Amino acid sequence: MEKKEMLYEGKAKKVYATEDPQLLIVDYKDDATAFNGLKKGTIEGKGIINNQMSNRLMQHLEKVGVPTHFVRELSDRETLVKKVSIVPLEVIVRNIAAGSFSKRYGVEEGKVFTHPVVEFSYKNDSLGDPLLNTDHALALGLATPEEIGTIEAYARMVDDFLRNFWSSCGITLVDFKVEFGRLSDGTIVLADEISPDTCRLWDSKTGEKLDKDRFRRDLGGVEDAYAEVMRRLVAHDQ
Ligand code: TMP
Numbered sequence: 121m122e123k124k125e126m127l128y129e130g131k132a133k134k135v136y137a138t139e140d141p142q143l144l145i146v147d148y149k150d151d152a153t154a155f156n157g158l159k160k161g162t163i164e165g166k167g168i169i170n171n172q173m174s175n176r177l178m179q180h181l182e183k184v185g186v187p188t189h190f191v192r193e194l195s196d197r198e199t200l201v202k203k204v205s206i207v208p209l210e211v212i213v214r215n216i217a218a219g220s221f222s223k224r225y226g227v228e229e230g231k232v233f234t235h236p237v238v239e240f241s242y243k244n245d246s247l248g249d250p251l252l253n254t255d256h257a258l259a260l261g262l263a264t265p266e267e268i269g270t271i272e273a274y275a276r277m278v279d280d281f282l283r284n285f286w287s288s289c290g291i292t293l294v295d296f297k298v299e300f301g302r303l304s305d306g307t308i309v310l311a312d313e314i315s316p317d318t319c320r321l322w323d324s325k326t327g328e329k330l331d332k333d334r335f336r337r338d339l340g341g342v343e344d345a346y347a348e349v350m351r352r353l354v355a356h357d358q
Contacts, residue, residue, distance in 0.1 A: 121145065121192075121200050131157060132170070132317060141203070142304065146171075148197045152317070154336040156248055163335060163342050168196045169350045170315035175199055176353060177282070177314045184281050186274050188310040189301060204301025204311050207263050210241040210249055211271060213279040214295040218320050219333075221295075224251075230327075236279050238272055243299070270308045271300050278310065286321060289352035291330065294320035316346050 123136040123145050131153045136145040148167035153160050171193070178190040189201040214221055217231040221239075240257060241249040252260075254268050263271065278298055286293045296319035299312035312318070316331040323330055329337075330345040 121194065123147075123198075132167075133313070138200070143191060144201050144203050145194065146199050146201055148199075148313075152332065152335050152342075154332070156245060159336070161335060163346065165343060166317070166346055169346045170313055170317060171197050171199055173315050173350055173353060174313040176357060177285075178310065180285065181278060181281055181310060184277065186277050186281070186310055187307065201311070202303060202309065204303055204309060206243070206299055206301045206311060207267065207271065207308070208243040209257060209262055209271065210243050210297050210299060211275045212239040212241065212295060212297045213237070213275050214239065215279065215283060216292070216294040216320075218294050236276065238275055267302075267308055274300065274308070274310060278314075282314070282319070285356070287324065289349075289356050290324045291349065291352065292322045292324045294322055296320070316349050321349055 121138050121143065124139065125137050126134055127137055127144070128135040132149055132151060134147040134149065136147065138145055148171040150162050150164060150166045152163045152166065175190055175193050178188040182188055189204055191200040191202060193199050214237040215233055217227040218229045221227065222229045240252050242252050242260065242262070243249060257263055257268060258265060275298060282296065283293045296314065298310060298314065300308050301311035303309060319331055320333060321330045322328065329339060330349050334340065334342045334345050
């Protein structure tokens with residue numbers, strides 16, 4: 121399958137058309153941004169890791185009943201995916217307080233929740249991705265009530281799977297963000313990516329951060345952290 125014209129360039133990926141109108145090629149970049157693009161940088165080799173990690177995790181998720189856009193890995197950085205129209209919701213699931221939750225509600229990072237928190241943001245860079253609830257999403261016409269129900273159920277299934285999966289790699293899943301899309305027949309599938317760019321992952325023994333917070337917070341060792349997560353995932357899958 122060959123790349124045709126570039127349809128879209130995002131902060132971390134480029135998306136290309138293919139000869140099949142139902143299929144796209146995603147090309148992962150090493151570019152990293154934070155704080156809605158205010159901070160810019162490069163994480164050497166990140167595109168390769170995020171491509172391969174996301175693909176492996178999506179194949180696991182398919183097996184536990186979460187449909188995804190994944191079709192086939194084409195190269196180090198390129199993957200064939202089903203074309204979707206993205207539901208403009210950033211779906212965040214939190215198991216432990218961190219990041220914007222800690223800031224907004226004045227809760228220390230590291231507080232473990234007894235019940236995972238599902239949160240939606242309106243995927244809109246010019247508004248700074250504002251937090252919203254289901255009624256807001258319905259009022260804005262972002263999705264139907266049925267779609268929101270499906271999305272929340274899938275997000276909780278993703279959390280259940282990933283929490284256990286990372287735990288068996290010695291990694292604590294703090295929180296993550298996922299996005300969903302509609303296929304041409306309206307079916308909701310998991311889209312975008314699952315990687316250290318989109319998850320908070322802490323070493324279970326030391327608490328060391330193994331994710332994009334190392335870049336956001338200038339902690340150093342960013343490339344090593346991504347490589348360590350990938351190494352543990354590959355070891356787990358063998
Ligand atoms: P937050 O605490 O900054 O709201 O982030 C929650 C989770 O979502 C965290 O795992 C990082 C991820 N995330 C993204 O993937 N993209 C984003 O643009 C933001 C703000 C967070």
